[in-house]
């Protein structure tokens with residue numbers, strides 16, 4: 684595991700076991716902001732307290748970018764975050780990651796996690812960090828989230844983490860009626876699973892990756908899929 688500085692200057696981690704960077708090389712912070720936080724802005728504007736499920740938590744970029752966005756919104760919502768991460772070694776890296784000055788300040792409130800503290804009650808957010816394999820943690824989760832970020836290693840290198848029955852079924856059960864589930868993947872098998880669970884889906888921006896991401900909700904979404912893409916989703920067998 685080693686650090687890599689991405690194009691916007693923010694550091695990410697390269698994981699030798701999964702042979703993947705934690706973020707797109709276009710920018711770890713940029714990706715968190717545009718592929719997660721910004722897509723959530725409709726939900727973030729809709730209430731003063733937002734329940735967010737952020738998984739896997741990794742270095743916590745997606746939460747940090749969301750808190751940044753919230754400060755620009757008129758309602759400045761409070762974020763009540765539940766996060767899951769398997770590897771405490773990654774959490775410990777938050778305290779020593781080579782962030783440049785501006786980012787260092789943003790990550791400062793998360794540094795206590797590196798000492799083993801798993802709850803934070805801050806001015807703008809609270810965090811309950813569960814250190815566990817998400818495949819074991821999700822069946823125990825009973826909540827009602829406004830937002831779910833799903834940011835596991837890719838379906839190609841970690842297919843078990845993209846299972847309809849072992850992952851997305853639980854995410855759907857824990858998503859409230861107006862909530863959004865946001866993920867960076869365009870996998871047709873993942874999309875097919877989301878549809879089978881009764882969710883509506885739409886593509887998101889492709890920023891920094893070859894393919895767009897996916898947003899899912901129990902409410903209707905404006906749908907920009909082409910007929911050809913629908914056919915691929917219906918036929919999808921493998922990731």
Ligand SMILES: C[S@@+](CC[C@H](N)C(=O)[O-])C[C@H]1O[C@@H](n2cnc3c(N)ncnc32)[C@H](O)[C@@H]1O
Pocket residue numbers: 704705706715738739740741742743744745746767768769770773815816817818834835836844
């Ligand atoms: C792409 S990174 C997540 C990046 C993170 N969302 C961020 O904003 O920094 C994938 C993360 O999944 C974690 N992970 C891998 N397998 C897992 C599992 N079975 N359960 C929970 N976390 C897992 C890895 O330790 C790694 O931190």
